[in-house]
Amino acid sequence: MNELVRFALTAYYPRVDDLPGLAELGVDEKIQRLRRESTLLFWTGIVAASVAFQIAPLLTIRKPLLASWLSAEDLDQHAHKMATHPGYLVRQVTFLIKLVGGMFWGQSAEIRAFLDLTPYPEDPGTRRVEAFVPRQGPLPGGAPDKLLSLGKKERDRGRDKDRGKGLQA
Amino acid sequence: MSTASPTAAKQHTGTAHGHHATFTSFAQAGLETEVDFVVVGSGAGGAAAAVVLARAGYRVAIVEAGPWRAPEDYPWTTYGTIRDLFPDWGSLVTQSRALWPIVQASCVGGSTVINSAIVVRTPGDVFTRWEREYGIDGRALEKRVWEHQDRIERELSATVVPPDARGLLNTLAMDAAEKLGWSSHYMVRYAKDCEGAGQCLQGCRKGRKQSTNVNYIPEVLERGGYVLSTAPVKDLLFDGRRVIGVTGRFQDPETRKFGARFTVRARKAVFVAASATQSPILLAKSGIKSRALGTLFRAHPGTGVFGVYDDPVDQNIGATQGWASTAFRQDPGLKLETLAIPPEMVAGRLPGGGAELIRRFREYRHVAMWVAAVRAESVGTVKPSLFGGPVVKYQLDEADMRKLRKGLSMVTRMHFEAGAREVIPGIFGLPYKIGPDEIHLIDEGPTDPRCYVAILSHLFGGCPMSADPRQGVVDERGKVHGYEGLYVADASAIPTTIGVNPQHTIMALASVWAENLVS
Ligand SMILES: Cc1cc2nc3c(=O)[nH]c(=O)nc-3n(C[C@H](O)[C@H](O)[C@H](O)COP(=O)(O)OP(=O)(O)OC[C@H]3O[C@@H](n4cnc5c(N)ncnc54)[C@H](O)[C@@H]3O)c2cc1C
Ligand code: SF4
Numbered sequence: 001m002n003e004l005v006r007f008a009l010t011a012y013y014p015r016v017d018d019l020p021g022l023a024e025l026g027v028d029e030k031i032q033r034l035r036r037e038s039t040l041l042f043w044t045g046i047v048a049a050s051v052a053f054q055i056a057p058l059l060t061i062r063k064p065l066l067a068s069w070l071s072a073e074d075l076d077q078h079a080h081k082m083a084t085h086p087g088y089l090v091r092q093v094t095f096l097i098k099l100v101g102g103m104f105w106g107q108s109a110e111i112r113a114f115l116d117l118t119p120y121p122e123d124p125g126t127r128r129v130e131a132f133v134p135r136q137g138p139l140p141g142g143a144p145d146k147l148l149s150l151g152k153k154e155r156d157r158g159r160d161k162d163r164g165k166g167l168q169a
Numbered sequence: 170m171s172t173a174s175p176t177a178a179k180q181h182t183g184t185a186h187g188h189h190a191t192f193t194s195f196a197q198a199g200l201e202t203e204v205d206f207v208v209v210g211s212g213a214g215g216a217a218a219a220v221v222l223a224r225a226g227y228r229v230a231i232v233e234a235g236p237w238r239a240p241e242d243y244p245w246t247t248y249g250t251i252r253d254l255f256p257d258w259g260s261l262v263t264q265s266r267a268l269w270p271i272v273q274a275s276c277v278g279g280s281t282v283i284n285s286a287i288v289v290r291t292p293g294d295v296f297t298r299w300e301r302e303y304g305i306d307g308r309a310l311e312k313r314v315w316e317h318q319d320r321i322e323r324e325l326s327a328t329v330v331p332p333d334a335r336g337l338l339n340t341l342a343m344d345a346a347e348k349l350g351w352s353s354h355y356m357v358r359y360a361k362d363c364e365g366a367g368q369c370l371q372g373c374r375k376g377r378k379q380s381t382n383v384n385y386i387p388e389v390l391e392r393g394g395y396v397l398s399t400a401p402v403k404d405l406l407f408d409g410r411r412v413i414g415v416t417g418r419f420q421d422p423e424t425r426k427f428g429a430r431f432t433v434r435a436r437k438a439v440f441v442a443a444s445a446t447q448s449p450i451l452l453a454k455s456g457i458k459s460r461a462l463g464t465l466f467r468a469h470p471g472t473g474v475f476g477v478y479d480d481p482v483d484q485n486i487g488a489t490q491g492w493a494s495t496a497f498r499q500d501p502g503l504k505l506e507t508l509a510i511p512p513e514m515v516a517g518r519l520p521g522g523g524a525e526l527i528r529r530f531r532e533y534r535h536v537a538m539w540v541a542a543v544r545a546e547s548v549g550t551v552k553p554s555l556f557g558g559p560v561v562k563y564q565l566d567e568a569d570m571r572k573l574r575k576g577l578s579m580v581t582r583m584h585f586e587a588g589a590r591e592v593i594p595g596i597f598g599l600p601y602k603i604g605p606d607e608i609h610l611i612d613e614g615p616t617d618p619r620c621y622v623a624i625l626s627h628l629f630g631g632c633p634m635s636a637d638p639r640q641g642v643v644d645e646r647g648k649v650h651g652y653e654g655l656y657v658a659d660a661s662a663i664p665t666t667i668g669v670n671p672q673h674t675i676m677a678l679a680s681v682w683a684e685n686l687v688s
Contacts, residue, residue: 102517
């Protein structure tokens with residue numbers, strides 16, 4: 001099952017030039033985690049979408065083959081054509097694969113570095129279990145320099161005078 | 170913002186804290202208690218009602234299906250958001266021609282944890298319409314709603330997005346609107362000293378955004394109330410036609426296994442505020458008889474286009490949503506907004522797959538997303554499925570689809586005014602990118618909802634308000650027709666769309682209805 005899902009996800013996010021593909025970004029561990037953490041409905045959906053991806057080359061590139069038997073070039077064509085297929089249900093199937101693959105790929109430290117973004121820390125996954133949870137105020141911190149210089153320009157243009165025009169429609 | 174204050178918070182000085190109870194396993198003893206008021210759901214409506222009741226000295230129990238996550242618990246990633254904050258991994262979609270995702274949160278604070286906290290007062294014409302079409306005393310309600318909105322604005326720090334938090338995503342939109350001569354504004358949001366971290370949709374880890382889990386819900390605890398988290402209510406309890414409490418089993422948010430039973434009895438009343446998709450289901454499954462139950466489901470469906478700019482926009486740096494125009498609310502019935510989505514969402518949202526998708530994604534730093542939300546007139550239904558969850562049947566009719574299309578062409582025009590070199594419309598059947606002389610392709614584009622990737626996040630109805638029990642589930646006091654001790658205080662009671670972001674309206678309405686019981 002995991003292999004089937006892996007195949008579909010990595011076909012959508014392959015390496016292109018300097019941008020690594022999902023296959024190089026710890027996809028197996030991510031899939032195992034998804035299987036462990038997601039609901040049965042969600043996991044069933046992604047497995048069903050991966051099965052559809054396997055059997056659909058006839059619909060997309062007119063080849064009566066499973067997707068895993070396609071050449072690299074045909075596979076890439078197949079992935080693209082499924083995502084842009086005239087049939088709504090075919091597009092919806094790929095929507096789920098792209099949603100999950102996009103998260104795995106786009107969240108990785110390597111892709112964030114390409115975008116000049118710091119890596120995401122681990123999601124804590126914690127929750128409050130104590131008997132009393134106090135109110136919480138803002139944590140210390142401030143806007144980054146890039147925003148501050150844009151803010152200065154905004155003030156110079158007199159765009160800091162509005163006190164709540166947006167409150168009324 | 171005025172300082173009028175109908176139900177203002179007097180500083181609470183008592184030391185008798187209430188109690189937060191959360192998942193306990195099947196093997197452990199359950200929880201049974203009695204309070205004055207039970208509030209089901211802790212989002213915009215539930216929290217607003219609960220705090221009004223608690224301030225009046227009543228003992229209140231808030232019973233919430235999701236876990237309590239404080240800012241330090243919030244996820245960073247979209248994966249974490251779907252896992253930790255969305256109900257059922259965000260799998261609810263409209264079951265009609267197009268399968269559009271219905272986005273909500275399930276946690277203490279409800280959807281206020283993942284929203285952008287945009288504040289707009291309920292427009293006066295909304296009350297006029299409710300009076301005309303649903304027999305509500307619109308003028309009286311309007312006055313009280315606005316009084317509560319004054320108070321809530323003050324308490325939750327409603328402020329204009331500060332210049333230092335805006336980011337190019339938002340300032341470019343203002344540039345465009347100014348050039349086009351369109352009335353627009355930087356948004357007012359419930360945010361204290363926003364620093365533009367751009368994480369509103371994953372929960373503001375900086376604690377700036379004033380979602381109800383950081384203010385009103387802890388205040389209810391401070392005032393001696395109870396909060397039950399991971400506690401999905403399964404049934405209302407009845408004594409004849411009087412509702413006297415709620416019951417269910419705690420549910421582990423990780424394993425989804427059910428645990429010990431909880432039963433909370435209400436001496437005075439139960440307020441249901443479980444959202445537009447869940448309140449009608451809870452009422453239906455508990456056996457409430459109303460022919461209007463599950464009807465008049467409505468929404469402001471929205472979608473956006475990406476403008477592609479020569480210089481980086483870095484849409485994820487700056488307020489997630491900071492600019493809007495409500496100038497087109499009446500004609501054609503739209504709201505225009507900016508919306509930053511994180512890279513991993515863009516990777517899934519751009520059309521295409523494989524190497525072509527990656528090539529398209531390379532432009533991420535140069536794209537800005539601006540969206541149009543439709544003040545739709547289409548109506549749908551919310552009914553329980555065989556498995557107990559909601560089935561939402563809803564689809565935009567031709568007239569509403571034309572509005573959506575119009576909105577997308579308007580934000581496309583704005584992008585070109587702001588200097589975008591191209592626009593990615595994301596509409597099936599149109600080219601991947603269009604230039605300034607191709608905006609007509611959007612104007613003439615399809616009206617088939619299946620050609621658009623839209624979402625529903627502003628939801629209304631399902632337990633609509635009307636003076637007539639054949640048309641509405643609740644009356645103008647939020648009370649369920651034909652039953653005692655049962656009120657609905659969330660988006661599900663709103664019988665129409667309102668054409669502006671709904672949280673402020675929901676909170677004020679819930680406050681009015683809670684206040685009625687206080688006096
Ligand atoms: C991404 C996003 C962005 C948005 N941005 C804005 C914005 O900027 N401004 C604005 O005005 N509006 C915004 N909205 C809309 C706004 O957040 C909602 O309209 C509002 O929160 C709805 O309030 P509610 O009380 O009806 O439901 P919710 O806030 O959704 O709360 C319902 C709560 O009830 C709980 N619940 C459900 N079933 C049960 C049960 N059986 N037992 C116990 N508890 C239950 C749920 O877990 C949930 O916590 C946005 C929404 C989304 C999703
Ligand atoms: S933009 Fe950032 S700092 Fe501002 S409210 Fe949203 S998450 Fe918080």
